[in-house]
Amino acid sequence: MWLFIISDAVTFGALLFGYGYLRTASPDWPTPFKFNPSILNVMIMTFVLVTSSLTMLGAVDAAKAGDKPKAGRFMWSTILLGVIFAGLHIREWFGLIDEGVRLFQNPWGSPLFGATFFSITGLHLLHVVSGVVAIAVIARGFARGKLTAGHVETTGLYWHFVDVVWMFVVPLVYLLNVSR
């Protein structure tokens, strides 16, 4: 799992490096994110995702202790928080699409804004959705005794990594582009 995480970190690193360069080098880069709703939404999403890391820690701890019901409750709480995060993210996307943002077109400035925004946040959203599915599968398998605490811990590593990536996506993709 660590090797996968490192390779995935490099993937996100490449995307964020490319984005960071384009952002700082483009004088007409759009700054569309108003405090309400966008930044407020992002703050709630951050709170939800960091909290889900905490519940996943609880799940790993309970799984290692052999407390299946408690591990299950923590894992389903993590799944619920992941679903809330994904819902808020999709709402954010639809808000921007309503404002006219497309992959290579937007009403404000550099046409690359949409491509970078949707590719970076889209890849992260894909990781969140994959994580939710993976945790659901692991929760079910662990409850039935088919999977071990090791599986829960490995899935937890992945989930925390998704959280870590979000910590880089928020400042670079959203906070550098706040509307003043």
Place this chain on the structure above:
Amino acid sequence: MAALTKSGSVIPKYLPVYFVLLAIAGLEVFLAYQNFATGSLLAILLGLAVCGGALAVMYFMHLARERRTLFLTLIPALIFVLLMLNMIWTDSFRLLHLRPFAH
């Protein structure tokens, strides 16, 4: 299977890290509304993101408690590759002129 241990004490143990991560996120939002040049703001936000990410990796992902060889294998390699990505930045100057739909 891992040895059975007493559960229930892990969340309070990680609450300080959790609150620091939330505080870093709040500080980033605050700084985003200050009048910094884009390059300076990028550097500050990236620095804070690295701090938050390092905390999460070391404590939530338990890298601080893993074998030292794992840390020494993974992290320098990751930093090396990310720094090497830096080498292609100058090449991407071309994007300013060759980017799709450039005016």
